[in-house]
Amino acid sequence: MNALRHVAIAALFAVSAAHGAQTLVVNGSLTDSIENNGVPSGWINLEGTPDVLDALNNVGLANEQHFGAAPSASPDGGTWVGLGSDAGYTERFGQVLSGLTVGQQYTVSWSAGNFGYNFGTNNYLGQNAIDVMIDGQSIGKGATLALGSNWFNQSLTFAATSASQQISFKLATSTKAYLSIDGIAVNATAPVPEPGTWALMGLGLCAVGFMRKRRQA
Template sequence: MRLKSLLLAVTAAAALCSGVASASTELIVNGNFESGDYGQINWGGHQLQGWTTAGYNFLFSGSNVDHGGTPGSYGNLQLWGPNNGSANGLQASPVGGNFVASDGAFEVSPLSQTVNGLVAGQQYNLTFYWAGAQQSGFSGATTEQWKVSLGGETQSTAVKNNVNHGFTGWQKETFTFTATGTSELLSFLAVGTPAGVPPFSLLDGVSMTAAVPEPQTWGMLGLGLGLVGFAARRRKAKAA
């Protein structure tokens, strides 16, 4: 009976580990940017729930990105696309809805959020969709990139080379970070060239979850397996 009880405990611990691995808690608030005011973020009363910035960063919908534009401190801003003279294939992100566009060479400032509920020493997978675009009304080739930081750790996407009036297309990126505390600052900093031809890095679908079950969960499973092995050896010795 003792051995049976131990086996049941180990099975329960294994199920817990599986549940943590397959259904990790989402740690990002408003990662799809659906809760916010269209326009330059944190300017003129425009807010983006869960996020802060002091730079030339904008919230767009799929409909106003190349038609009508969205308001900012220097007037309405559009990106080059089919509705304003460029057949570059500009489209909404794979997750649809709103997305952020950040100038990587003018009034540059990161888009940031404090992530809570972390476990020090735990690894976390950060995934997001991103693309390169250009401000309508300007001409010339550009480059776009994101530098992404969690606490003191920074990782960078590849640099995208963008043709005149171009759009690079969306791609999915995954970075793995190790937390050093229970709360850390996550930031996305757009980096682009040249300054005179506004390069915009686009962002959507930001998500962060634990990469593996938390250390204490694995510890519970290891302890249970050890107890089962010990009990089995005792039963074998007793039978002999």
């Protein structure tokens, strides 16, 4: 009887542990040295020349402060990534997510701002949106942002189709623009217990049922 109760309790603990959420992104804070044409550690450059910047070093150039709108402090802090676009030109960066559960829904969240770049004829001041891709296919985009000083929290969801999938970010249209992104996270939206957990949970429920039966007898 006591042993059965222990099995039931252990199974319930296993189920609640499976619900613990943890971001699957490496260096989602996009922390690294200021860099023109580079991406932070943990990330790969997929198209064009993304930059690592902050409010004092636009487009990843030291002491470059020609913004279209002065950035407010990033909600995530530190450095972030800048993505440009123009007719026939795009910049994209990403990383491979591993440990995904097939069929599981995941939420991708990030902060974005449109501070632009305004220097001579190099004007990237248009509005644009962050486009999110899984294995090179768009799963949607954040709200379109006009030039301004604020950061906006944005998110999208997708269902995993493989244990490892590449996530990447670029601008949604070819309008000449330069947007910033920071604080990227990927978390299970509504965790589904894994097969092993289902089995344990079933065992726990059987044990509870068995205890009830014994008590009734």
